Amino acid sequence: MSTVVETHDHGHHGPAKGLSRWLFTTNHKDIGTLYLWFSFIMLFIGGSMAMVIRAELFQPGLQIVQPEFFNQMTTNHGLIMVFGVIMPAFVGLANWMLPIQIGAPDMALPRLNNLSFWLLPMAFGILISTLFMPEGGPNFGWTFYAPLSTTYAPSTVNFFIFSVHVMGVSSILGSINIITTIFNMRAPGMTLMKMPLFVWSWLITAYLLIAVMPVLAGVVTMMLMDINFGTSFFNAAGGGDPVLFQHVFWFFGHPEVYIMILPAFGIVSHIIETFSRKPIFGYSSMVYAMASIAILSFVVWAHHMFTVGMPLAGELFFMYSTMLIAIPTGVKVFNWVATMFRGSITFETPMLFSIAFVALFTIGGFSGLMLAIVPADFQYHDTYFVVAHFHYVLVPGALFGIIAGAYYWLPKWTGNMYDETLGKLHFWLTFISVNVTFFPMHFVGLAGMPRRYPDYALQFADFNALISVGAFMFGLTQLLFLFIVIKTIRSGKQATPEVWEGAGDLGLEWTLSSPPPYHSFTVQPQVK
Amino acid sequence: MAYIKKVLAKFIFVMPLFFSSLVFSESSDYNMPIGVTEVSESIFELHMVIFWICVAIGVIVFSIMFWSLWKYRKSKGAVAADFDDNLWLEIGWTVAATLVLVWMAVPATQVMVEAYDDAEGEINILITGHQWKWHYEYLEDEVGFFSNLSTSQEQIDGEVPKGEFYLKEVDEPLVIPTNTRVRFLITGNDVIHSWWVPDFAVKQDAIPGFINTAWTNVPEPGIFRGACTELCGIKHAFMPVVVRAVEREEFDAFIAEKVTLAEAERLLTSKNWTKEELMERGEQFYQTNCAACHQAGGQGIPPVFPALAGSQVALSDSAKHIQILMEGVQGSAMAAFGESYSEIDIASVITYTRQAWDNGEKGDGVIVTPQDIVAYKNRIDL
Numbered sequence: 001m002s003t004v005v006e007t008h009d010h011g012h013h014g015p016a017k018g019l020s021r022w023l024f025t026t027n028h029k030d031i032g033t034l035y036l037w038f039s040f041i042m043l044f045i046g047g048s049m050a051m052v053i054r055a056e057l058f059q060p061g062l063q064i065v066q067p068e069f070f071n072q073m074t075t076n077h078g079l080i081m082v083f084g085v086i087m088p089a090f091v092g093l094a095n096w097m098l099p100i101q102i103g104a105p106d107m108a109l110p111r112l113n114n115l116s117f118w119l120l121p122m123a124f125g126i127l128i129s130t131l132f133m134p135e136g137g138p139n140f141g142w143t144f145y146a147p148l149s150t151t152y153a154p155s156t157v158n159f160f161i162f163s164v165h166v167m168g169v170s171s172i173l174g175s176i177n178i179i180t181t182i183f184n185m186r187a188p189g190m191t192l193m194k195m196p197l198f199v200w201s202w203l204i205t206a207y208l209l210i211a212v213m214p215v216l217a218g219v220v221t222m223m224l225m226d227i228n229f230g231t232s233f234f235n236a237a238g239g240g241d242p243v244l245f246q247h248v249f250w251f252f253g254h255p256e257v258y259i260m261i262l263p264a265f266g267i268v269s270h271i272i273e274t275f276s277r278k279p280i281f282g283y284s285s286m287v288y289a290m291a292s293i294a295i296l297s298f299v300v301w302a303h304h305m306f307t308v309g310m311p312l313a314g315e316l317f318f319m320y321s322t323m324l325i326a327i328p329t330g331v332k333v334f335n336w337v338a339t340m341f342r343g344s345i346t347f348e349t350p351m352l353f354s355i356a357f358v359a360l361f362t363i364g365g366f367s368g369l370m371l372a373i374v375p376a377d378f379q380y381h382d383t384y385f386v387v388a389h390f391h392y393v394l395v396p397g398a399l400f401g402i403i404a405g406a407y408y409w410l411p412k413w414t415g416n417m418y419d420e421t422l423g424k425l426h427f428w429l430t431f432i433s434v435n436v437t438f439f440p441m442h443f444v445g446l447a448g449m450p451r452r453y454p455d456y457a458l459q460f461a462d463f464n465a466l467i468s469v470g471a472f473m474f475g476l477t478q479l480l481f482l483f484i485v486i487k488t489i490r491s492g493k494q495a496t497p498e499v500w501e502g503a504g505d506l507g508l509e510w511t512l513s514s515p516p517p518y519h520s521f522t523v524q525p526q527v528k
Numbered sequence: 529m530a531y532i533k534k535v536l537a538k539f540i541f542v543m544p545l546f547f548s549s550l551v552f553s554e555s556s557d558y559n560m561p562i563g564v565t566e567v568s569e570s571i572f573e574l575h576m577v578i579f580w581i582c583v584a585i586g587v588i589v590f591s592i593m594f595w596s597l598w599k600y601r602k603s604k605g606a607v608a609a610d611f612d613d614n615l616w617l618e619i620g621w622t623v624a625a626t627l628v629l630v631w632m633a634v635p636a637t638q639v640m641v642e643a644y645d646d647a648e649g650e651i652n653i654l655i656t657g658h659q660w661k662w663h664y665e666y667l668e669d670e671v672g673f674f675s676n677l678s679t680s681q682e683q684i685d686g687e688v689p690k691g692e693f694y695l696k697e698v699d700e701p702l703v704i705p706t707n708t709r710v711r712f713l714i715t716g717n718d719v720i721h722s723w724w725v726p727d728f729a730v731k732q733d734a735i736p737g738f739i740n741t742a743w744t745n746v747p748e749p750g751i752f753r754g755a756c757t758e759l760c761g762i763k764h765a766f767m768p769v770v771v772r773a774v775e776r777e778e779f780d781a782f783i784a785e786k787v788t789l790a791e792a793e794r795l796l797t798s799k800n801w802t803k804e805e806l807m808e809r810g811e812q813f814y815q816t817n818c819a820a821c822h823q824a825g826g827q828g829i830p831p832v833f834p835a836l837a838g839s840q841v842a843l844s845d846s847a848k849h850i851q852i853l854m855e856g857v858q859g860s861a862m863a864a865f866g867e868s869y870s871e872i873d874i875a876s877v878i879t880y881t882r883q884a885w886d887n888g889e890k891g892d893g894v895i896v897t898p899q900d901i902v903a904y905k906n907r908i909d910l
Binding site: 283 | 557558559560561570571574575578579582585586589590592593596597600601602603606607608609610611612613614617618621622625626629632633636637639640641642643644659683684685686690692693694695696718719720722724726729730731732733735736737738740741754755756757758759760761762763764765766831832860861
């Protein structure tokens, strides 16, 4: 970060000194940096919880932790990775890159930007503090199905609810800011269909967030009422409906999973065109595909609920609508492959992560398609097959997209090239361990191991030991990533403005110096 | 470095082959069980059809991608073309993707219609998920019982070797007749559970306030093991499902025995129970049904599961004690036991908890008899 402080001859516009720079900053680059570091720290916290889970599951029996704590680990691992790692990392990338990519000097609402970041440490401070309370933290799964999360929950659930409310406010404020910035601050000449795909992906994502975060707030408010004020939204004994919870939750939850993947689509599109040295294939179909995915995401939610006892017509409707999503998603994959076809390809670290993204995200897409098939889902539902599926789309999917973006833009942010050899080492170790961890989960799931089990039958022992070894390797490898990032911030070969060969024509960010001045584009650029 | 690259490249290509060879084996340790019913076989076939379609698409897409990566390396002097769209190609693959999906949707719909059928069964069984055990009730014969995990805590804690059916064994499995349409009516008593038997391809959520249906028709006798698949609290992993399918005659004998036992139990209700008899039976009941939450020593896990040792209700308020057992506690994890257990069970466990752990010495030590429970029920009925 220290290199960002260097402001060259713009000293009089430079950042404040010391801690107040970070507390009171309204600069989009500083706030982007805060978001990225926050999500990096949360990655290690949520990752440590995964290590506890994998240590317990290394062999059958209860060795390391008791089921009560195990359930707290699975719950908090999920909540932290979804709300504390993937989402803030994308917001951080958006903060850094959106103004630069559209030629704006900063975000449209800088003070709001500061607020939406600083709400996050508060929300997660509250959430994580529950683990140290006598009753323990939330233990009902990150999907917190009622009535396990209401009538049967520890009283710390109230902290969890407050924390979710605060996260929701943060996301909504951030989304308002992003939409306002994109619509009002684009450089002259940058029409909507000339916007970089990362900007498009975030415009769509921000709309999804504004649409569904209030639904999440609604569902946790109903829980709060049930727990403390005697209502019976989800309490069957009082005339309520436990299935209502799932409908409302997944009406938020399914768009949420696209919130976690769309920005990665944008990032990977940029990286593939950069290192294929060839413009992205089918730009407009990429935009339409993302928009279709976003719209379809509102009519597929009950595919998470095929076993709750829906009528036949309902099961079939949600199966067909879910299968439809494979079309725009397939189009995106075909477009990426067509971009590589007849390119002039090099394999720098961001490209390696992006290629792995395309391949492994597609595997996650296939298992998603299988899960959409209702009768087969009766066998897959709530087993490790589902765990394998969503980890394939979230780890080599969303997380690889973030890591690829970090390598791609690190030289721009810091002005230093990262160490390519270490970057490749990081890639290969990550790529191997991610597959050793998550691929066997397909097999234990099909063979019948349910998810969220602290202990399991002997037939699953071999695969679980293998999965745990892969998980430890994956966890340790990310320390190497931390080392590479710190090393790049402190030293490294000076990066040119265009950083990557031929990138100068690809976007406005490559016309700025590396690192860019603290206030960039004080004179509006023109887009032809 | 070049050598390492070669090895890694090989690894990438070999690993999927290695894994898919495991799938080929169709062993249930790696793949979905084929199961024993017509529905489970159809679902298995559907699963394999969809799987192979995905593999085929994957092979085509990944071949083109990896071939492009290989062929158009800059290090081999590839020069980039500059096309960035092709309308017919894009229309073509969109249409192709749609057709493949229709190809998948047709068999999926057929199997779904086959599996989905909520008509009455010859035998109808009410399955109720409790924290953390299953209750089975044969609706035609009005007999029922609980099915608890029978794996010992010592095995779970690793103090003794684990048995063959570790965590997949129960004290009393559900018994169903073969070659009979059996309908399951599935509900939950407290939180949501999910009743799953992979060999029947039956998985239905057990939701409080709802009754879901599922059905099966098992052709051959056998023992089939399943699990609870919806997170239901601390012992979610410790409430397996075991179903024993038997020939019709054996099933009828089983039911007849259950009916006789239930009848004998009803007669016992009117007998005069001594304190020792109640204590003995109460302790057994307590360890099976109450100790998971309130703990073997009665200390509970406060504040979610209150202590019984030294509790005011157990010491001095037997009327309230009976009411709690019969009606449960609104807004807490304490379920109503009145409908699910006999008067003898309720009376004996109340008596036991009023005597055990020094409660007898510290409190009034009131003995509650089955007749008291019958009296309570009659009063409520008025």
